[in-house]
Amino acid sequence: MDTGEDKPNVTGRRRFLAQLTAAATSAFAAGQADRADGSPAEDPGGPLPTIQLGRHRVSRLIAGWNPIAGHSYMGPFMDRHMREYFTVERTVAFLRRCESAGISAWQFDHHEKGIAAIRALRQGGSKMKFICLHAARSADAPVEKVVADTDPIAIVHHGGVTDKLFREGKSQQVHDFVKRVHDAGVMAGVSAHNPECIKRVADEGWPVDLFMTCFYYLTRPPEELQKMEPVPTLKVGHYPFFASDPMKMTEVVRQVDQPCLGFKILAAGRKCRHQQSVREAFRFAFDRIKPTDAVLVGMYPRFHDQVRENAGYARQFGLARST
Numbered sequence: 001m002d003t004g005e006d007k008p009n010v011t012g013r014r015r016f017l018a019q020l021t022a023a024a025t026s027a028f029a030a031g032q033a034d035r036a037d038g039s040p041a042e043d044p045g046g047p048l049p050t051i052q053l054g055r056h057r058v059s060r061l062i063a064g065w066n067p068i069a070g071h072s073y074m075g076p077f078m079d080r081h082m083r084e085y086f087t088v089e090r091t092v093a094f095l096r097r098c099e100s101a102g103i104s105a106w107q108f109d110h111h112e113k114g115i116a117a118i119r120a121l122r123q124g125g126s127k128m129k130f131i132c133l134h135a136a137r138s139a140d141a142p143v144e145k146v147v148a149d150t151d152p153i154a155i156v157h158h159g160g161v162t163d164k165l166f167r168e169g170k171s172q173q174v175h176d177f178v179k180r181v182h183d184a185g186v187m188a189g190v191s192a193h194n195p196e197c198i199k200r201v202a203d204e205g206w207p208v209d210l211f212m213t214c215f216y217y218l219t220r221p222p223e224e225l226q227k228m229e230p231v232p233t234l235k236v237g238h239y240p241f242f243a244s245d246p247m248k249m250t251e252v253v254r255q256v257d258q259p260c261l262g263f264k265i266l267a268a269g270r271k272c273r274h275q276q277s278v279r280e281a282f283r284f285a286f287d288r289i290k291p292t293d294a295v296l297v298g299m300y301p302r303f304h305d306q307v308r309e310n311a312g313y314a315r316q317f318g319l320a321r322s323t
Contacts (some may be wrong), residue, residue, distance in 0.1 A: 048102035048311060049318040051259055051294050054187045054209055056129055056153050058105040060286075061314035062261060064298035065108045065133065066268075069237075073239050073268035083089045085302055091117045094301060095128060101311040105129045105153075107212075107261070110146045118150050120138045129153045133191060133212070135161045136177045143180045148154050155181045156212050159191035164220040166197045174201075178208055191263075195252040202256040211260045212296065213253050215246040215285070216267060241267045250288035262289055263296040275309070282313035 048059040056069025066072070068091050086094070091113060095106055108114040110132055118130055132146055135158040146155060155179050165173050174190060181188035191212030192198050217240055219227070225240060233289055246265075253260045265285040271277045285295050295314070299306040 003251050020082055021146070035116070042271040046315065048314055050104070051292050053153060053259055058129055058294065059103050059314070060294040060318040062105045062107055062131070062296045063103050063311060064104070064263065064296050066298040067127065068094075068113065068299045069109060069111065082300055085300070086113075088113055088116045088120070092120045094299070094307070095121060096126070097301070097307050099126060101307050103307070103311060105131060107131045107133060108150075109133055110149065111139050115149050131156060133158055135297050136173070137161070143184045147184050147186055152186060154189055154210060155209070156189035156191050157216055159193050159212060160219055162190055162192045162197055163194045166194070166200070167221065171200070175206060179207060182207065193217045195249045198256065199252050202258070205281035208258060210258050211256065213249050213260045213262050215235050215249055215262055215264045216241045217245050217249070241270055246284065246288070253289050253293060260289060260293045261296045262293060265297065278309070279313055282310070283317045
């Protein structure tokens with residue numbers, strides 16, 4: 001991100017970001033006018049169940065970032081399909097739709113599209129809360145800049161990087177990240193695909209405020225994959241989605257005290273072939289996580305109203321199991 005060393009580029013980038021924000025704000029205002037013309041302010045069925053994250057109350061269904069960034073886990077063509085669909089304007093419209101359905105939080109990456117969308121939402125009066133996933137690599141913006149740009153309620157260490165650093169014996173870097181986030185005045189979290197990373201952080205008593213817990217251990221090293229069953233269930237592309245993984249991660253989730261945000265509950269779209277499969281995935285997730293936990297779901301509403309459907313499942317299965 002911006003290093004401040006090349007002044008012309010810094011100015012150009014700021015101008016570009018300002019243009020993105022202006023366009024997104026116009027989209028938000030247009031959407032608000034549509035609502036005034038008669039579209040419902042919120043979905044029927046009552047509010048979504050909520051959990052507590054520090055001093056913040058958020059819905060048990062949180063919108064995800066991956067489809068917006070073009071991370072489909074289905075291959076390069078679907079990546080491009082998603083990335084081109086989610087312009088800044090459509091991202092703002094999507095998040096406004098989420099908010100109208102009762103979804104009150106969005107997990108995002110510190111990216112120009114995300115920054116512009118957040119600014120537009122706030123300028124339009126949105127009360128949505130934001131959770132940043134941060135890889136903490138040298139090329140990434142410092143934590144302090146993330147806070148200045150987006151004012152998130154929490155910053156979470158990226159799961160794939162967590163898994164890699166723990167595997168390499170460099171877990172102290174993740175611990176140091178948690179301290180930097182706290183020093184910046186924001187809740188700090190750790191994400192992981194490997195349930196052993198979550199368990200170790202909890203067992204060692206790290207001062208983390210929340211976890212992001214992937215239902216599938218997608219970062220297994222090759223030598224470990226060789227010991228697994230020959231053909232992983234739900235395999236599409238080169239990502240190994242083993243059917244036993246959700247049971248293992250949710251077992252750890254129920255053992256830790258901190259709130260956990262379970263993600264990839266739909267196996268990155270592999271459980272979306274039939275609506276019954278989607279429904280069952282939500283039911284399984286809420287049955288297996290704690291009442292103080294939530295699910296984090298990426299959505300691609302191009303062809304049907306996934307926001308309404310997913311909010312309905314969160315209401316149906318999450319309400320009876322909430323705090």
